[in-house]
Amino acid sequence: MKKLNMLFILSLTIIVFGGCAKDDEPTNADLLQGTWVNTMVNEQPVLTDATFIMKFKSDLTQLYAAGFQMNENNKSWHENSNYTYSVSSSLINIEGTDVLGNSYKMVFKIISLDQDTLTYSILTFLVNGEAFANTNTYTCKRVTNDFSTEFTGVWYGRCTTEGSVDSLNHYWEYFADSTYNYYYQDENSNWIRKSDNEGRYFLYEQLMATNYSNDLLSGGTGLAYECWNFTLDGNKMVWTGLRENNIIITYEMEKVPSPPETLKLGH
Known part of the structure; x- marks a missing residue:
């Protein structure tokens, strides 16, 4: 009888502690919270300009950031928090409005999700009530580091890709408020701060x-x-x-104490 009692106690202990370990495992809803950078589509590296960002917040709102074609002559990067989401088992339900006023209703199917990587497919994709088929599989990397302190400052360098039309040196001056100045040389080698740059930058880890x-460079307005x-x-x-036709463009630069002395207007 004593032996049977000991076996019963041992079995109960395994059940209790085994159950606690299972309950402590994070759910998809827990793992999803955070900021994700799209890195691949259909297991292929995404064009860098086509990257998008998703931030799933604890209040069940979602930030979506991407480049938008605003009209024929203007495109820009926008962050937009006009989305809500919910998680049910392996499904992510998202509804909201983009920066152009279009309404979205989407259902994502989680294929895999852990502390580092999210991979999903799209089951439903409605824009203004119209359904669009999307058979792609998307892979995203979690943002875990903040390099904003190291990034701010003045950088001097150039494009090092062979055959690039941009072979001259430049200065970029990045401020902590996410604005920046850009400096270039004119035909007389005078340094000019681009006055119409309207520069703003966004960092998501790297x-x-x-x-x-x-x-x-292009002369585009x-x-x-x-x-x-x-x-x-x-x-x-x-x-x-990574640009079209699998061309990789590279710039190399070094941090310097200050921007260049610029040409004064009227001189």
Whole structure:
């Protein structure tokens, strides 16, 4: 009888502690909270400018950030928190309105989710009530680090991609309030601060999205944006961007004490 009692106690202990361990495992709703950067579509690296950001907040609102084509001549990066979400088992239900006023209703199917990676497919995608088929699979990486302190400051460098039309050096001056100045040289080698830059940048760990206006290289007018993956190593920084036709563009730069002395207007 004593032996049977000991076996009963041992069995009960296993059940109790086994049950507690299972209850302590995070749910999909728990794991989903945080900021995610899209890195792949259908297991292929996404074009850097096509990257999007999703931030699932504890109050069940969602921030979505991406580049938007505002009209024929203007495109820009926007963050928008006009979304709500709920999680039911492996399904993520999202509803909201984008920066252009379009209403969305979406259902995502979680394929896999852990502390580092989210992979999902789309079961429902309605825009203004109209259904659109989407058979893609999306993979996102969780944002865990903040490099804003190291990123702010003045950087001097150039594009190092062979054959690039942009072979000259530039200065970028990044401020803590997410604005920045851009400096270039004119035909007489005078440094000019681009007065119509209207620059603003966004950081998501090692992804930077940057808004600007009136592209000097292409001669295009209006608002524009670019996205870059970056790495920091002391006072060295490297940008890389995957563009159309699998072309990778690279910029290399170093942090310097101050921006250049610029040409004064009227001189």
